[in-house]
Amino acid sequence: MGEPHNVLRDDPAMAPLVAEHGELSVEPAEDPFERLVTSIVRQQLSMASADAIEERLFEHFDVTPTALRDVPVEQLRDVGVSGRKGQTIRNVASAWQAHDYTQAAFDGRSDEAVIDELTDISGIGPWTAKMFLMFALGREDVFPVEDLGIRKGMQTIFEDDMERQAMVARAERWQPYRSIASMYLWRVVD
Numbered sequence: 001m002g003e004p005h006n007v008l009r010d011d012p013a014m015a016p017l018v019a020e021h022g023e024l025s026v027e028p029a030e031d032p033f034e035r036l037v038t039s040i041v042r043q044q045l046s047m048a049s050a051d052a053i054e055e056r057l058f059e060h061f062d063v064t065p066t067a068l069r070d071v072p073v074e075q076l077r078d079v080g081v082s083g084r085k086g087q088t089i090r091n092v093a094s095a096w097q098a099h100d101y102t103q104a105a106f107d108g109r110s111d112e113a114v115i116d117e118l119t120d121i122s123g124i125g126p127w128t129a130k131m132f133l134m135f136a137l138g139r140e141d142v143f144p145v146e147d148l149g150i151r152k153g154m155q156t157i158f159e160d161d162m163e164r165q166a167m168v169a170r171a172e173r174w175q176p177y178r179s180i181a182s183m184y185l186w187r188v189v190d
Contacts, residue, residue, distance in 0.1 A: 004023075004025070005023045005180075007174065007177050008174060008177060008180065011174065013157050014157075014174070014184060017157070017188065018184065020187075021184060024180060024183040025183075026134050026138050026180060026183065028136065029136045031063075032101070032103050032132070032136035033063070033093075035132065035136035036118075036128070036132050037057070037092065039128050039136075040085050040089055040123075040124075041054050041057060041081060042054070042131075043128065053079065053080035053081060056080055057076070057080075060075075060078075060079050061076075064093075066097065067093075068093040069094050069097060070090075071086075073090065076089065084123065085123075087123060088121075088122070088123025088124065091121050091123050092121055111139060114129065114137070115129040115130070115133070118132060127146040130144040131144065133179075134179045140176060140178075141175055141176040141179060142178060142182070143168060143171045143179075143181075144182060145167050145168050149186050149189050149190075150182055152188075153186060153187075153188040154171075156188050156189065157188060158170070
């Protein structure tokens, strides 16, 4: 029994989800750049569409900063990446090389500092930066209220059409494991 799950089991709204889905966790990605590209591709798409586009992207391209920095946006469009997302991927690849980002480059930085750093890249917003914190860096205390699935999950388990600020306030009881709580909220709507 892990500490995060004990904290979540103490919340009557979350306890049944932990019982139903087992002990979920977030782990750092092997390749944070690949994970960030995946988050860009997945923005505002259904799971099926995102899976198909991601598969074609990884089939046709070496998903590295060097390989994607200069790929024409039209070639990314050919695998289903929108023009805007294609340009964002190129921007990220350029920033990755310019700043020599690695997993270790983000170690020791606060969540806010990482969000600020990433959102300075044209095309990266708070949602994508939070996905990076959770799924690339494995940070356990991120609450991506910008995500539609998170908001639907909150509304479902609390049977309340609460506003985003109320969701953020309600999620505070899950600190320091809001990322893990988010994993359960996504399960509610999947």
